[in-house]
Amino acid sequence: MTHLVDSGQRSLGVTFPNEHEATIQVWAPLAKYVAIKIYGHPTALPLTCEELGYWSLTTSQIKPGDLYTFKLDGQEEYPDPVSLCQPQGVHGPSQAVDTGIFRWTDDSWKNPALESYVLYELHTGTFTEEGTFQSLESKLDYLKALGVTAIEIMPVAQFSDSRNWGYDGVYTYAVQNSYGGANGLQHLVDTCHKKGIAVVLDVVYNHFGPEGNYLGNFGPYLTDKYCTPWGKAVNFDDAWCDGVRRYVLENALMWFRDFHIDALRLDAVHAIKDFSPVHILQELRQKVDELMAATGRQHYLIVENDLNDPRYIDPLSEHGYGMDAQWNDEFHHALRVAAGEATTGYYADFDGLNHLAKSYKDAYVYDGQYSVVRNQFFGGKAANNPGKQFVVFSQNHDQVGNRKLGERSSQLYSFDALKLLAGAVLVSPYIPLLFMGEEWGETSPFFYFVSHTEPELVEAVRQGRKEEFASFHSNGEDVPDPQSRETYQQAKIQWKLIDQKPHRILLHYYQTLLALRRELPALAHLDRTRLNVDTDPKTETLVLHRWHDDQHVVCLMN
Amino acid sequence: MTHLVDSGQRSLGVTFPNEHEATIQVWAPLAKYVAIKIYGHPTALPLTCEELGYWSLTTSQIKPGDLYTFKLDGQEEYPDPVSLCQPQGVHGPSQAVDTGIFRWTDDSWKNPALESYVLYELHTGTFTEEGTFQSLESKLDYLKALGVTAIEIMPVAQFSDSRNWGYDGVYTYAVQNSYGGANGLQHLVDTCHKKGIAVVLDVVYNHFGPEGNYLGNFGPYLTDKYCTPWGKAVNFDDAWCDGVRRYVLENALMWFRDFHIDALRLDAVHAIKDFSPVHILQELRQKVDELMAATGRQHYLIVENDLNDPRYIDPLSEHGYGMDAQWNDEFHHALRVAAGEATTGYYADFDGLNHLAKSYKDAYVYDGQYSVVRNQFFGGKAANNPGKQFVVFSQNHDQVGNRKLGERSSQLYSFDALKLLAGAVLVSPYIPLLFMGEEWGETSPFFYFVSHTEPELVEAVRQGRKEEFASFHSNGEDVPDPQSRETYQQAKIQWKLIDQKPHRILLHYYQTLLALRRELPALAHLDRTRLNVDTDPKTETLVLHRWHDDQHVVCLMN
Incomplete structure (x- = not known):
């Protein structure tokens, strides 16, 4: 599915490709009807069903800063799974954000070597x-x-x-x-x-948090094929993955x-x-x-x-x-x-x-x-x-x-x-x-x-x-709240x-x-072939020897 | 763990490395006590606990053809997970088999090319x-x-x-x-x-059947990390795998x-x-x-x-x-x-x-x-x-x-x-x-x-x-028993x-x-580079062309 992802731009959620219009795209493969409710507008705008469960709309009716929710099948309203801002918290409406507005001044920045x-x-x-x-x-x-x-x-x-x-x-x-x-x-x-x-x-791509998680209303984000410490696994290989x-x-x-x-x-x-x-x-x-x-x-x-x-x-x-x-x-x-x-x-x-x-x-x-x-x-x-x-x-x-x-x-x-x-x-x-x-x-x-x-x-x-902690210490009563x-x-x-x-x-x-x-x-190089390590169990000492050209560093740890 | 597996001989279960003795090895990592009960012998013989949950015994008391069970923790008796013969079915005792007795006459056999x-x-x-x-x-x-x-x-x-x-x-x-x-x-x-x-x-290494399955009494053969059409998965990567x-x-x-x-x-x-x-x-x-x-x-x-x-x-x-x-x-x-x-x-x-x-x-x-x-x-x-x-x-x-x-x-x-x-x-x-x-x-x-x-x-x-089949045909009532x-x-x-x-x-x-x-x-070669295939939707015909040197075979399928 890689071809759907354009590394040059985000296309999920609400985006502002130009000054005049927003494009809206939401994945809701099992929905029969999807609309966006923009706060301050009297009626919800219907989205068009595209291939593979995506719904989309190009509109001039939403601006950066506007609050909105998605209405699924004419029923409940939910925040955007691809919301960039939740000004009223996880249960509130989403707020449209134009990430392109920020004036970057880091042109001369170069990410250093790892x-x-x-x-x-x-x-x-x-x-x-x-x-x-x-x-x-x-x-x-x-x-x-x-x-x-x-x-x-x-x-x-x-x-x-x-x-x-x-x-x-x-x-x-x-x-x-x-x-x-x-x-x-x-x-x-x-x-x-x-x-x-x-x-x-x-x-965090291995699970989603427990509160304010409305993803399941939009699509099969989870699968019961695998069990993780958080329950069902994020769906990376099952139907709709x-x-x-x-x-x-x-x-x-x-x-x-x-x-x-x-x-x-x-x-x-x-x-x-x-x-x-x-x-x-x-x-x-x-x-x-x-x-x-x-x-x-x-x-x-x-x-x-x-x-x-x-x-x-x-x-x-x-x-x-x-x-x-x-x-x-x-x-x-x-x-x-x-x-x-x-x-x-x-x-x-x-x-x-x-x-x-x-x-x-x-x-x-x-x-x-x-x-x-x-x-x-x-x-x-x-x-x-x-x-x-x-x-x-x-x-x-x-x-x-x-x-x-x-x-x-x-x-x-x-x-x-x-x-x-x-x-x-x-x-x-x-x-x-x-x-x-x-x-x-x-x-x-x-x-x-x-x-x-x-x-x-x-x-x-x-x-x-x-x-x-109950098993480690007495009864776990003194665990901070x-x-x-x-x-x-x-x-x-x-x-x-x-x-x-x-x-x-x-x-x-x-x-x-x-x-x-x-x-x-x-010390600066991270080449493990120019390294020796020895231990002396009697004195509980570890000797780490690292070198580069003629330079040798010996670290004694005890 | 590969080093435990000797491709030259089986060591799990009951084996007969020589005429005089049998070696017995059973994996029961959570058992506290394992004994073998050989039918016709008055008392069960205790096995010795080895590394990694294996229990073993070398004895002259069991012969090919003898019936036996394993007794775990002095309690229930179960057939051998590595039984080579169940003469009385899946719930009965196991029977010792010496696979080395058979006189092979296929020395000149050579497995043909795939x-x-x-x-x-x-x-x-x-x-x-x-x-x-x-x-x-x-x-x-x-x-x-x-x-x-x-x-x-x-x-x-x-x-x-x-x-x-x-x-x-x-x-x-x-x-x-x-x-x-x-x-x-x-x-x-x-x-x-x-x-x-x-x-x-x-x-079949992806699941075990439902009846007569006593494996779980011996060890964690299954894991709930994964879900399969048969429930828990066979444990290939979890603890004790x-x-x-x-x-x-x-x-x-x-x-x-x-x-x-x-x-x-x-x-x-x-x-x-x-x-x-x-x-x-x-x-x-x-x-x-x-x-x-x-x-x-x-x-x-x-x-x-x-x-x-x-x-x-x-x-x-x-x-x-x-x-x-x-x-x-x-x-x-x-x-x-x-x-x-x-x-x-x-x-x-x-x-x-x-x-x-x-x-x-x-x-x-x-x-x-x-x-x-x-x-x-x-x-x-x-x-x-x-x-x-x-x-x-x-x-x-x-x-x-x-x-x-x-x-x-x-x-x-x-x-x-x-x-x-x-x-x-x-x-x-x-x-x-x-x-x-x-x-x-x-x-x-x-x-x-x-x-x-x-x-x-x-x-x-x-x-x-x-x-x-209920979804395919009426109500599934006419499915053969x-x-x-x-x-x-x-x-x-x-x-x-x-x-x-x-x-x-x-x-x-x-x-x-x-x-x-x-x-x-x-036709005999299986090289897909010497092959062409075409279809004609109008006549619903498929033309398969295969060749080798000067020989060409064209197959028309309609």
Whole structure:
């Protein structure tokens, strides 16, 4: 179905190809009648049924800023599945947006090579007191000085109310209104580029959030062929899948083309089930290649994936899915166990030092061995995949937030251990990722938080969290309430700590390490063939030796 | 987990590596205690727990012919999941079998090239009045004279009682006792080989039958990660999958090595869901390659697959699954519509003549086009896959038996049309398959039949059949009772027809066509590049032109 997707322009939803007219296109393959209701207009305008379940209309009656809904079969009204703005939240009408209005000033921006990426993962709502893109902009100089080359923004697709990690988004195309909406995001990216910082956006194509999800009224977005942690799977290969595939492809292209996003981080692609001859990720790679050829701009596709299957990051020419890079959770697990983490849960598969050494050399720890946690021989070898294809970290939103008490490393390890963790990541031959505030040893917890408006759902989420931790600790009674505003407020990072000891010292340490990594060719390259690693179990020491030409760097970690 | 599977010998179940001892190995990863009860011995013998959930014992107390069960956790007794014989049916004890006892006399046999295969699909129970391997042997001379080079036997894994197509088998390793058991099958294969006929066995790795299925008591053979037409999927990639993968791998190897089977026909592999880095079919290919390298014998892997995805038949070196060939149902559908079949159900996707022409040239009809039946763009291109990778037919057990009234072509088409159908298949650049009796225009229906012993199951099957056809015809009331012995008896082919007109004429026609196909180099090769096909819609004529060197054959079909 690739031919339906034009990488040069979005055609789903409401678009403004010229000043005088809007084109409207909505996919509703099982509807018998579709009309658009534009607020302020007395009657709904009928759309024309086209091939493959698409309905369309060209009209001068809708302008940017207008509110609208779609009326299906003359019955219920629903927001647009391809809404770019939900000014009244997930249950309200959609608002037409012309992404072409923004005046970009980043012409001279060039997305740097993946090798030079230093990622900084942040959650817009808790990164600053105001929790907006605008306030985020005020921190860019700080990040630049720290040595960060790319910010990675947790998902911004519209979710219920104003408090959410972002993985409950239900409007894949709409930028969260409380963060600043589409225009706010465009302005942020433009500013980042002017300051020489790349922008990575976290996007979720493996499920849709639970509240305000009206997609099912429009078409078979889900299939019961596969079961995922969220129930039915997003429909990438069952009947009517092409409408869903296009929904995802046009979305990814929109972020790159209309928002100048430099890279996407695709959430948990192991939960994307697709047995088509061309996997949705392969098709995405093809379309993004098309876009890059047309614009001359570089964009990266980075996946979160826990399958240890190099097929995802192998090039299309090798029958891979062609993703540029992937998160490597196993480096994190090995590192944390080496630092003293109890070997419960998924940590039970890791022995610490030896596995960390393996991860420095082979990226995956499990590349064919038997995993007692998974109860199966697990993974494949990534010997042909260069270091720039792996993102590593000592903590991230998930690893922190999925702890019952949301403890960051600062609450779990000694000050010296924090420096060790930082060093382990930053001298690695992989792309490092910091989680907001880790560079100064932020002390506030990063809890799981939501702000659903449906009481049953709130209760279900509360119970779910309690049950998740009941087995770990007593009865789960002391799990922070995810719905409480206080839980959210506590997650905000405390910028004031920067000026306090020992935080200031740790920050300086990160800055220095990042500078070394940048400036020493032996550390800057991400070639795992110029690397040796040894461990001494007696002294619990890991020796990492990296070199470039005559330059040798030996890192001792104990 | 490949390293656990030794292609040189079966190690699961009861084996007799030497005259004095048996080794017993059973996979029961969640059991706390496993013992074997050998009938006639006063006490059960405990097995020792080994790695990865295997339990084993070496003992002189069990001999070929002994009955036995496994006792789990000191509680219930169950037949062996790897039973080679169920003399008292699916609910009874297993019987130890030494496959090494059979004296093979087929040393000089050489499996012919796939290009020369002419397949004859038969159901052992209804192929002869007696319904046994032994009686089947008496027909081999007839098949040889007809021009058949390989018989394809519908599944023989032990099923409930004595009447079943074979797809409800629950003992993947046990040869149906009412057909003649393991020894009967070995004798049949040996006899076939001496007569110069290859043997293809239909095997089912995508589900297990409903009655007598005790596998779940031994281990997680199924997973709810995927949903199939039969419910939960066979567990090829979830926790504990390695035991299931080994169960399948050792089984396939057993048929080749211990029964001298020439090719396996793997049922509906599109229902095998496996997202492992190495797909189970890839692993099977590797192990069969290992076996072939060791023995010097050739074995083929042929799959039934409705995904039109060449990945399944592409070589391992091209990151394919390495299957030798696949059934091509779309050739059948296009041919049947060209012959006048009503375009209901899955036939709605086919236009007849043009699609048939496309299938002669491209194998798949849908190789990227939109399918209105599937509601999706469907399939990939098989341009690089030679004709010998596709099995074609004008009817088969499924296409006949899944009609409400089980009509063979002889009941649906004129005598001349039967000749046209035969010609269309036999002049194709693909491997032809005949369904038993089609060569004489057998008139008996081939119904769906079962002989379950559990009343609820019988009723469920009856209802299922009625509902399946309720939408096609009135109310489904006149669907033959699948459980009735009469339904089964009616499905037996009538050998007496051979001597009657017009059957005798049709048989001669098949024989002549098969001889032409064998003897004319322009028809014998399966190279689609030496082929042209044209259609004339006005006269509803298809012109197939094939050539080799100076020899040209033009087939006009109208």
